[in-house]
Amino acid sequence: MTDSPEDHGSGPGLDLGVPAQPQPPAPKSYRVLARAYRPQTFAELIGQEAMVRTLANAIRRDRLPHAFLMTGVRGVGKTSTARLIAKALNCVGPDGQGGPTIDPCGVCEPCKAIAEGRHIDVVEMDAASHTGVDDVREIIEAVRYASVSARFKIYIIDEVHMLSRNAFNALLKTLEEPPEHVKFLFATTEVNKVPITVLSRCQRFDLRRIPVDLLVDNFRMICGKEGVDAEEDALRLIATAAEGSARDGQSILDQAIAHAGMVDGRAFVQVEQVREMLGLSDRGATRRLFDQILDGDATALLATLAEQETLGVEPVATINALLELIHAVTMAKAGRGAGLERHPEAERAAIAGWAEELSFPVLHRLWQLLLKGHAEVVAAARPQAASEMALLRLIHAATMPDPLELARMIREGGQGAPGGQGGAPAVDGPSAAPAAAAAPLPAPEEAARPVFPPDFAAMVAALLDRFPRLGAEMHDYVSLVRYEPPVLDFRILQPLDADFPRQVAAALKDLTGQSWTVGSTDAPGEPSLREQQVLAREARIAHASAQPVIAAALDAFPGAVVMDPASGQS
Template sequence: MAEAQPYRVLARKYRPQSFDQLIGQDAMVRTLGNAIKRDRLAHAFLLTGVRGVGKTSTARLIAKALNCIGPDGQGGPTIAPCGVCEPCIAIAEGRHIDVIEMDAASHTGIDDIREIIEAVRYAAVSARYKIHIIDEVHMLSKPAFNGLLKTLEEPPPHVKFLFATTEVNKIPVTVLSRCQRFDLKRIPSELLAGHFGHVVEAEHVEAEPEALALIARAAEGSARDGLSILDQAIAHAGMGDGGVTADQVREMLGLSDRGAIRRLFGDLLAGDVPAVLASLQSQHDLGVEPAAVLRALLEIVHGATRAKAGGAADPALSAEEREALADWASRLGFATLHRLWQLLLRGHEEVQRAPQPREAAEMALLRLIHASQLPDPGDLARRLQSGEAMPAGPPAPASAAAEAQAPMLRYPADFRTMHDLLVAERKQLLAQMLHDFTGVVRYDPPTLAIRPLKPLPGDFARDLGAALKAATGSLWDVTLSDGPAEPSLLETEQAAEAAARDAILATPVVAATLEAFPGAKPIWDEIEPRSISR
């Protein structure tokens, strides 16, 4: 009776044994293959990338590619190692005497590097190349890096160095310049989901495509992380007939139901406070972390913004999700989407710091509902400048969610407010002439009749009408008239200033002071009068 083999986790069992099995790194494989074909092999390779993208596995594959001798024992370096010759088998099993692996996290000092320097003097025992694989090389100490420099620059022809790191910025430039660098990319979610499909098929396990897509998304581009999650999901499913389901994966990872999140987002846009609070409570009861709810809402806003900008949809999304994102993209403007993103991002940060995350999430969503009913910041500035009252009322219905974001049309309350609006719109020259040289004949927006008190440019009325249209969003009828007019704003200010001076001079204290000091005069006589618009 054959002895039962111990269980191997999926991340080890399905470690790539050939470059064909290395997913998501086609550019690196192509470059390396061309270098081998043309016999232009570097003496040192640096493999960098995030965790789990295959740096150490790639280093072992390179070692196999350089030392493979083929089934007949006569082969040379190849991008497609046979996997059956003694060097290939020994390297795959980690027992080849000429392929030495070292973990720099536990061997950081100069003494460890001295051993390597001593060892490279001697030729390989049985392989074509003696290969040193140093994992997490960025953790070597500065003396260790310095000790390695000379050997790294001029190693013997029978020696190759393979370095792997997740933090390439910590490696000295002097070392980087001596290596051929390969940046291993994050693996796209769709490739990971397809890979996981092959794995569950080989493991004779049923799994829903949506479940594999959720695992791929949670892996964040790491094949190892994804296989570890898949291993856990298979164990979580147990012996059930349904296999791995999306609901089980959500429960295991603490993910929120995406359909529920879409409904929550719709309630937020509709301003339905009771529904929003009930949805958040429901997610909390299911064990979903408040921060995860905010992250899911951020994903929706990002997806809707990408859809509006014409970006390609995420292949991992279901048809229902794509349809919902397209609908929101058609109804919401970029300004609204960016505001939603900023508010949710701020809320997510607060939830992560808060001692009571659920309460912080509720406050963040309520703030979002309130802020969604406010006017656009640019329109708000115009309203404040013109002295208009801010509209107040109940949240807009769902059908008017997008329209609630649009600015409401308002006219300046009076002629002076209109002048101040032009100043705010940086139409200073028009505002100055309006202030100093015109009097109002009729102010009935959008109709304006003014009397020139001094000659004005011939195109003044046309330019003023265009500026008012840009500031208020409405066409204005601006005419120059000879009829009775009010004093100009400048004359009104000068009259008010003169009245104020007379009132001050008439006060007993000032009158007594001037009488006691003949020839004295108020200081304002030495100051030029200023108009408000200057």
């Protein structure tokens, strides 16, 4: 007879005097902050109040679109918003009798299943790994069947811009007229790569970058729940480094907590530790560098740069810190001192002093030269050497007079003008005044101003004449957001070359002789010029068709069409 395991050491009459060893508890897996604090309700979704208000009104008035498109930079809540919409549409309330709501209960079975990612009627697909037409065909086949247990069958497609062109084309018809029980939720970081035919079938929500103050409040709340102490400046530094992304900021905060020391048994996140962790330039060193640039002290500047290199500060971080400081000084001089509260007290006084001392032309020149230096440092094989050369160039530019000052000095006879010794010899005596008056320099306001096309349409016409391909793309696939020469902002309506804005800037410089600032944005703009032409043609045809004589002719001759005399199209 074989004894069972229970017969050894625990059965009656067999006590060996050895106490039973308790089993160690199973290790609890740690969830990173970005996952642990992912928004579970719309109230927890920070920085997107306009979108939440629109969704609330749509649900309240039963005006729900069949397709949603969420776009924005990484980490602002696109996928989380899609899941919250899925919960809002399928929530049945604690009693099981509720309808769609902007405040899902979180306790009913649909809410819990969607939050845990196990609801059979909420299908989440990553378009980055399912890019083909076959993956879309599976969706097209499945939408014909009713949902199993939910009110709506919902398809969440993340990074939808990664779908192939054939996959997009296969989805179009279903996306335009899906069954009543189906909703599509798309998320993308690159909306300009989504075909306009898809965009026109979706209700679009542009999720904004999250302001620094809201991120700081979020990090303070997380630290309180995690039992962590943190300096306010440390949290603000993390929020600034996050660049508007809650997920990036929470990941940096997670790293900062692991990096922090312990005080009274609690982790204590300090600003200097965060700065060291991120490889950022110390603010005191940045102010010292700026003072050395303004003083023209090249020796001290190079010594400070060498010290920063020894501390492990990245050269590009030093340039970024100087750019931020010059921007703060310029904003303070322009009267926007309200933004200075995010700077330490000692820095605010220094910024105010520089704002009083420096002129706008000097600040703008420093900014432009530093931007050029930033590009050089990023592209250089030796970033430290590139940063040294860029800041030495800044030293010489800081002490140069601006063009208006040079013009004034020349009008006053060249006294004190740089390089005056190399010109013609000075003339003393009575003949000096007539000589100076012979060729007066025109006042700055009388100088010739560059001539720009009067409007966007004229600019595109000029491009069509000189650069046909570029002009045609601007005409057909670009939505104007801002035209304030020499600044041009537009939204690209269908995929174009990655460097399309640079090509446009180069062409406009060739046309006008002036440098242009050309940018691509996701902000809404005007219809493209081609769309405007189509709308105008349709309006002309509709107006003509409404005339009694033409309407009677159309009734008398079935199949007849009205031709637009301006375009020759029906």
